[in-house]
Amino acid sequence: MIIEIGHFALILAFLAAIIQTLLPLLGTYRRDNVLMAVAVPAALTQFILLTLSFLALMYAFVISDFSVELVWKNSHSAKPVLYKISGVWGNHEGSMVLWVLILALFGTLVALFGRNLPPGLKANALAVQGSISVAFLFFILATSNPFTRLDPAPIDGRGLNPILQDPALAFHPPFLYAGYVGFSMAFSFAVAALIEGRLDAAWARWVRPWTLVAWMCLTIGISMGSWWAYYELGWGGWWFWDPVENASFMPWLAGTALLHSALVMEKRDALKIWTVLLAILTFSLSLLGTFLVRSGVLTSVHAFATDPERGVFILGIMMFFIGGSLALYAWRAPQLRQGGLFAPISREGSLVLNNLILTSAAACVLVGTLYPLVLESLTGEKISVGAPFFNMTFGPIMLPLLVAAPFGPLLAWKRGDIHAAVQRLYWAAGLSFVAIVASFALVERGPWLAPFGIGLGLWIVGGALSEIIFRTKLFRAPIDETWRRARGLPRSAYGTCFAHLGLGLSVLGIVATSAWQSEKVVAMKPGQAENIAGYRVIFGGVAPRSGPNYKELVGLFTVTKGGELVTRLNPSKRNFTVQKQVTTEAGIYNSVLGDLYVVLGDKLDAGGYSVRVYFNPLVRLIWIGTLVMFFGGFLSLTDRRLRVGAPKRAHAAAHPAPAE
Amino acid sequence: MYLRHAPFGFSLIFVFGIFLSAAGLSQTAHAVEPDEILKDATLEKRARKISAELRCLVCQNQSIDDSNAPLARDLRVLVRDRLKKGDSDTQVFEYVVSRYGDFVLLKPPFGASTILLWLSPFLVLGFASFILLRSYRSRLAASSTGAANSAALSDEELAALKRINEEDESPE
Numbered sequence: 001m002i003i004e005i006g007h008f009a010l011i012l013a014f015l016a017a018i019i020q021t022l023l024p025l026l027g028t029y030r031r032d033n034v035l036m037a038v039a040v041p042a043a044l045t046q047f048i049l050l051t052l053s054f055l056a057l058m059y060a061f062v063i064s065d066f067s068v069e070l071v072w073k074n075s076h077s078a079k080p081v082l083y084k085i086s087g088v089w090g091n092h093e094g095s096m097v098l099w100v101l102i103l104a105l106f107g108t109l110v111a112l113f114g115r116n117l118p119p120g121l122k123a124n125a126l127a128v129q130g131s132i133s134v135a136f137l138f139f140i141l142a143t144s145n146p147f148t149r150l151d152p153a154p155i156d157g158r159g160l161n162p163i164l165q166d167p168a169l170a171f172h173p174p175f176l177y178a179g180y181v182g183f184s185m186a187f188s189f190a191v192a193a194l195i196e197g198r199l200d201a202a203w204a205r206w207v208r209p210w211t212l213v214a215w216m217c218l219t220i221g222i223s224m225g226s227w228w229a230y231y232e233l234g235w236g237g238w239w240f241w242d243p244v245e246n247a248s249f250m251p252w253l254a255g256t257a258l259l260h261s262a263l264v265m266e267k268r269d270a271l272k273i274w275t276v277l278l279a280i281l282t283f284s285l286s287l288l289g290t291f292l293v294r295s296g297v298l299t300s301v302h303a304f305a306t307d308p309e310r311g312v313f314i315l316g317i318m319m320f321f322i323g324g325s326l327a328l329y330a331w332r333a334p335q336l337r338q339g340g341l342f343a344p345i346s347r348e349g350s351l352v353l354n355n356l357i358l359t360s361a362a363a364c365v366l367v368g369t370l371y372p373l374v375l376e377s378l379t380g381e382k383i384s385v386g387a388p389f390f391n392m393t394f395g396p397i398m399l400p401l402l403v404a405a406p407f408g409p410l411l412a413w414k415r416g417d418i419h420a421a422v423q424r425l426y427w428a429a430g431l432s433f434v435a436i437v438a439s440f441a442l443v444e445r446g447p448w449l450a451p452f453g454i455g456l457g458l459w460i461v462g463g464a465l466s467e468i469i470f471r472t473k474l475f476r477a478p479i480d481e482t483w484r485r486a487r488g489l490p491r492s493a494y495g496t497c498f499a500h501l502g503l504g505l506s507v508l509g510i511v512a513t514s515a516w517q518s519e520k521v522v523a524m525k526p527g528q529a530e531n532i533a534g535y536r537v538i539f540g541g542v543a544p545r546s547g548p549n550y551k552e553l554v555g556l557f558t559v560t561k562g563g564e565l566v567t568r569l570n571p572s573k574r575n576f577t578v579q580k581q582v583t584t585e586a587g588i589y590n591s592v593l594g595d596l597y598v599v600l601g602d603k604l605d606a607g608g609y610s611v612r613v614y615f616n617p618l619v620r621l622i623w624i625g626t627l628v629m630f631f632g633g634f635l636s637l638t639d640r641r642l643r644v645g646a647p648k649r650a651h652a653a654a655h656p657a658p659a660e
Numbered sequence: 661m662y663l664r665h666a667p668f669g670f671s672l673i674f675v676f677g678i679f680l681s682a683a684g685l686s687q688t689a690h691a692v693e694p695d696e697i698l699k700d701a702t703l704e705k706r707a708r709k710i711s712a713e714l715r716c717l718v719c720q721n722q723s724i725d726d727s728n729a730p731l732a733r734d735l736r737v738l739v740r741d742r743l744k745k746g747d748s749d750t751q752v753f754e755y756v757v758s759r760y761g762d763f764v765l766l767k768p769p770f771g772a773s774t775i776l777l778w779l780s781p782f783l784v785l786g787f788a789s790f791i792l793l794r795s796y797r798s799r800l801a802a803s804s805t806g807a808a809n810s811a812a813l814s815d816e817e818l819a820a821l822k823r824i825n826e827e828d829e830s831p832e
Contacts, residue, residue: 383773388767
């Protein structure tokens, strides 16, 4: 019964979305305030219905109702409750429901907190948001119904893929989707502005905080996925340039660009037309990501061709929204008023450079991801585009941006003074230089470029701190004066500082672990030891153990340094009985300098086990960096200036600001 | 730039279920096994470097260096055999390509069908820079009066402006 209610609620939500799309559009066309106002209750209704539907599905998973086909396919009664819940979105149908639910949530937030928005803009934005819902709800109902029943109901389910049964991965998709779908806000507002034919201050104020929220979620989502890959997949890799990763990385790059251009638009009323286009492009890349992952086109072009129903459907949705919005843009953009002028060397100029490079980088990832698919479908020729390609193209494109990043915040709006900025960066350059020399002196192996990479990372870190140091007159004024100034600085200044600081930390982690990872692949018998990076790893044998839905073989390793016990590591091979699948759990010891990473391999015919031992220097900085970036975004979101006169309550509700 | 290549794997993250027919998943990616490793450290290092650029043909976006599929193992052994026989890196690549085609290369060769692939990232950058420069010039020309005015600030005025800017706590 609850399942049927869920299904029914999904259908009603579809109808509510249709109303949310049509009536407000009609209202703005006829200048009818009553019709325009329908958008608000329609958005609320749609959200409540979708929540109901989603809860019904979750209920089916939690009580293990195997009469629901989706539950039977993706769950098992012996699975821990956490993974029963995460199983809801651990499959195609459920994840699409989550996708629309988050979409409706964003719509609801506009409906509730957009009281001070011009009614026309609000109605149009909600209508556009509603139209996306219509498309995806129709897709779900027509091709991916999560509520299909089985009769008779099977005794038990087939279980969730074991490697997905992991805490980081359980929450990875909701964050990722919040990011993807969050960009729909910027998109809806951009399209609404194009429909209205004007871009006003309210538009500018709305786009940035929402983009920021989406960007923060996407950052954390991608980071979680990479972290999971690092510890779960068993060889210490953390980014693979896999098409599915690229699918989430492209909107992130475009979203980062959007975040920066929205800044110019909000503060200086410039780059407006470009920001509108970028908002459209960013969400288009989100849609493309959804298409790539959901259609199955990545596994093989042929699989897509033989079972094209879902793929063609999403392709249609994607073409409609991207094509439609770009056509609207081409038609309306020339009528929009251009914003203020600025010199090339200025804050605006630096943000334009940021946009130029980030968009090109996104284009690079896009081409690398789609080229093999397009080439094969056009000529039948099969090529592979893997990590080496991206390292050779994406890297050089991004490099200038990393070098330039510290300058941006130090330049004044409209017309900047490059010499003054350079002077303020002297110490960061010095720090970076010392680091380069020290790396050359201390590390004898590894690529010769690596020390420069370390220098680059520290340059960004130093540059990020420079603005704060300069503006608080640290070391140049009495400490209480510095303290007073530090307190007086706007949160957004700290936001920029932390975001760039996080970038620098990630660069350091990436460079260090890529250049100086140590690796030992050895056959070990109990009692044998292996030395790596100053540690001695002693293999004590293996022991069996069992978990809730798996049996595992645990390797017993003792790690010593200079004869002293450092830690014991227990990497294991887990055998999931239901799926008859084996996963690896690495044993990781985290020291200040890096991770000692031990993986237990197969039993060898010659006796003993195949064992992999890695030392990954500074690898954690990669994820710590993303957390710092996230924190920077959060600080920026709580900035007073974003709250004053802007959708104040929306932020108070979504992200409670710390009391001042 | 320094991004290390490693294989597939992460694909599942976001897919999270669509390709979950557990069949093709080799998530316990235990690539090189102890018995494959060459005694000669220099040769082994070259072998690892080559392996990282060869695709495991039965996997999804995974190099043979990272895959535990039997075919990947065969290829790793083949690469090492060729190296032991004295092949140069290029000869090894040529040999593997002659048997499996360009598909095996994770770094596609520069050629007629891939010229767009290799150039387009830089073309996009160049084209966008060009558009930017042009639009900047035209806007500068359109408002040359405004530009002239601001350029005409005297040294004194500039100094005063700088002083004001520095006094301002939040120049944003």
